[in-house]
Amino acid sequence: MTTNTTNVHIRTKINGQPHEFLAPSYMSLLDALREIVGLTGTKEGCLDGNCGACTVNMNGRIVDSCLVLAAEIDGGEVETVEGMASSDGLHPLQKAFLEEAALQCGICTPGFLVAAKGLLDNEPKPSEYRIRHWLAGNLCRCTGYDKIVKAVQKVATNN
């Protein structure tokens, strides 16, 4: 291991649960979630903020977790795709994605779900343009976005 770095002590809330761990100072939030906390639902796609596969909700805002240092969530809160379902069942967005076949390979799906939730939590009935604009930071190569947008619209209509 390297000599001039320290581990950072992190106390945070992840999907509503308190978590405490040490992470290397240079480790990204994405890697900390996947490798230390063990939540592999958030995906690596590009590591430079251009695909959104690593999207999580950090302190109320959607962010690319590959460009957040794990150290930065000390004292904060993170929500990942693993936190969307509850004991009552799937989140409406997760249900809609399944019903509308809004996923093919599914690798971008966690990022889209978290991003879409970030939109609908603040704007329950966005227009199609607003949905597409909000989700432009999430790349999908399989679906052409059509069914993803329709799934989000389905939830918005029911809001």
Add this chain to the structure above:
Amino acid sequence: MVQTFEPKSNYKVIGSRPVRHDGFDKVTGRAIYGADVKLPGLIWGALARSPHAHAIVKSIDTSEAEKTPGVLGVITSKDMPETEDKMIDLGEGDENPRWTSNRLMASTKVIYRGHPVAAVAAADRYVAEEAAKKVKVEYEILPVHNDVDSALADQAQIIIDGMVGDDLGEEVKNTNMALHERYDFGDVDKAFKDAAYIEENTYTMQMVHQGYIEPHNATAFWDEEDRVKVWTSTQGAFTARTALASLLQLDVSRIKVTPCEIGGGFGGKIPVYLEPIAALLSKKTGRPVKMVMERTAVFETTGPTPGGKVWVKIGADTNGKLIAAESKIWFEAGCNPGSMIGPAAQCIYAPYDIPNTRIDSYDVVVNKPKVAPYRAPGSPQVAYAMESAVDDLCDKAGWDSMEFRISNASTQGTRRGDGVRFSVIGTKDVVNATKSSDHWNSDLGTAPEGKVRGRGISNGYWFNIGLKSSVNLNVNNDGTVTLIEGSTDIGGSRASISMQAAEELGIPAEDVRPSIVDTDSVGYTDVTGGSRTTYATGFAAWKAANNLVDELKGRVAMLWSEGTGELGKDDVTFESGVFRSKAEPQKSISFKKLADKLDDLGGPAISTGSVDLESAGDGFGMHIADIEVDLATGKTDVIRYTAVQDVGKAIHPSYVEGQMQGGAVQGIGWALNEEYYMQDEGGMANSSFLDYRMPTSLDLPEIETVIVEIPTPLHPYGVRGVGEVPICPPLAAIGNAIKDALGVRLTDLPMNPGRIIEALKK
């Protein structure tokens, strides 16, 4: 003898839209993709890569990397086994293992930028990556060939030493041209003399990448008995196993490949890249090793589709009948031979019935990553050329291009560019469906000030493939059936395969529980690719289901014989999930009830089905693109888009639509913005999602779909592959729309704003 089927109707499950079986895990983040694999003692591997696109490797010094704290092992080509110098089949093209081995880990030469020269294993991924950068290599730089013209020029630097080119059967030494093939039918030269109208043009295209969001990955463990276990996001566990056996010089029985869930492939995850390296690092360190490829390397070192040039010349008589077509196709193979000039020749004239045709195609080696299949490989490139030429020919002669495509449509018996004759195909049905579509009959609307609108159409074709698949079925006591298959599921195929079994068994789709398993657990199954999965693995599932019903008839006979042995399978009928006594039709038992009794009726009921299908149903499609162009900036927006396609039979319509939409959008990106922008000194300049510009959700309208069903007699339900056709029409659909909007013909891809402004200025 090829088995044929009559089309059916009254399906209970086929054509419905159940929630896919793996959907729950994928929307909750629980599904295990390759990069999610965890094993005890797992360490990370990283590659040291060449910054040069063409150079001799004079020396490699790994000492500093090895001394780095935390590094557990370093390998170079010295650690790669000596491989055979011959061609093997991977399911979508042949490869030479010696060249492949050198390509995955350089020995004496690097021939594309990013070419690996060493690999490092460490407990921390960041340490491995940093240590890899400490590998010191001495290079002697050689001239670089970025394109076909450069590679074929006199005095060009030869990229693969000792490669012998094949020029129409003649051997050629000292060349970068690996193969020249020709298909010649009828009398093309005479036909052109008789033609009243001729259109001729040259079209260029750049290398483009499949662009899957999940980078390549591999986890490998080489144990003390020289058995190797590999977990990887691959399109074909069995083909990966074959490739690994060759590269690692092990028997296939020593290798077990577990296909993980896969985040997109489109053909690009058929070849192996990291798997053999991870395996050798594991051998060196005694630990399981995981490797995940960085995005720049995905672009620069995996398998994009060829760029190149296509020259097309077509001729028609005064009545609007196409009588002659000639083309020359040059494709960049990348640094090893094997671009898809064969498939390109099969596809280029496919939507048309042309009596006199010739094709010359050339496979050319250049200093770029070796190409891999990308969704109908070779077909989009030639469709761009042919469909642009057809529109220009119609323009010249004053013909309606939709009517022209109808009256010249290929049909049963039409000879394809490579000589094969079509059986039952849906070309005309597709064009007619397009003509009667809502989109085609809607007004283009008026563009706002400073912009103009245009509409374009284009045909597209892919032959689809069959090959080998195997399926096992096991009946559970509760009436559900586990379905074991080896086709990795990239787009929802396990659902459509399960639905086919469910239809035959007369049970709901939810009662079939599919699993995609490793190479030790199911019979040989070819890749998920070639639009073959729903067709061939579905066929295998259908077969297994029929075999299961046959087996269960015996159990029912046992049940109703009550120990006398009187009744046999022939005394039992089966329909819609119910077994019935032939002699006493009111005596029946459902599949579910029978399942519960199997323990006393001979024990577990299982079946298998396997296929090796030589051919598949051809797929035709047509797209309509409406675009709006800003005359001052050249910015082009797609404002309406429709994809029409003959799929034979849509097993699960949502996933059929999904394939059509996804392929169309890849084609739209290819048409407007995507390209490998090469630096003069070699290497891709724009190897990130920032500058390799794939469409975002804001760049697209709704993608409307029209499913046409002309069942193929080659499948029990008439299934034709669907996945690949949709990427073929968009290039010319947009090119033709641009011509309609601006009156200019763009012949170079991508048709980006810079090119549009240039064309407008002329």
Add this chain to the structure above:
Amino acid sequence: MHPFSYVAPKTIDEAVDILKKNGNRARPMAGGTDLLVQARANKWDLDAVVDIKKIPETMNLEVSQAGLTVGSGVPCYQIYDDEKIKKEYSAIVDGAFIIGGIQIQSRAAIGGNLCNAAPSGDAICPLIVYGATAHISGPSGSREVAVEDFCTGPGTTVLQNGELLVKIVVPKPNANSGAAYERFIPRNEMDIAVAAVAVSVQLNANGDSFESARIALASVGPTPILANKAGSSLAGKPINDDSISEASSLAKEESSPISDMRGTIEQRKHLIEVITARMIKEAVKRARG
């Protein structure tokens, strides 16, 4: 990526101290959306990343009668979510709204965008045309630099060893003024500007002629360019096609683009002319209310 340690000072002095001690082996981080990408690509070999987001002054966002104060770590979304800023500093909102996508804007700061000093930085030209100043603190004290002088080359700024950008101060625009920013990109989002123009105009009370104007160009030189000739050509002129096209043509002349993977010289010059005209018209529209 060279492994670095993480430090989050609570005061400017602390931050300045760490930066001075480490020289070019430490860099301040606001949103991290440029810094971490560059660290991974080994553009920097860092021993320390200095997170400035715990310093009150760098996270302060204030609209007052004097003007707009944007701490160097304030993320873009806070700027464009603010109704007052949208109304009074619309061109800055234009820029903040198009840096990356939503995820990037949750983190990226216009201060960071300025310090990154890309010729294409979407925050920079709007700041220039509003006459903004960069407030810097360092080992030798504080100083102010006009934003148009802040960038010295692609990726380089006037910041000396140990200096930190603390905030950007934008003077309150006068009545009858308006500004706008637009960039040309081939897609609709997520691209780096091929060419971009910000324009601010001060109109007379009647709104039919220009009193003054500032025009700034992005992606057409080693730094964002304050197009002095183009801007001053509008002073005193009536608002019509002639004056606008003259200014656009001068802007084109003042640009010095290169050809690269994002665009050619010809394309960029052409775009500067087109976008300048469009942005003058938009700025006028906003000035007229």
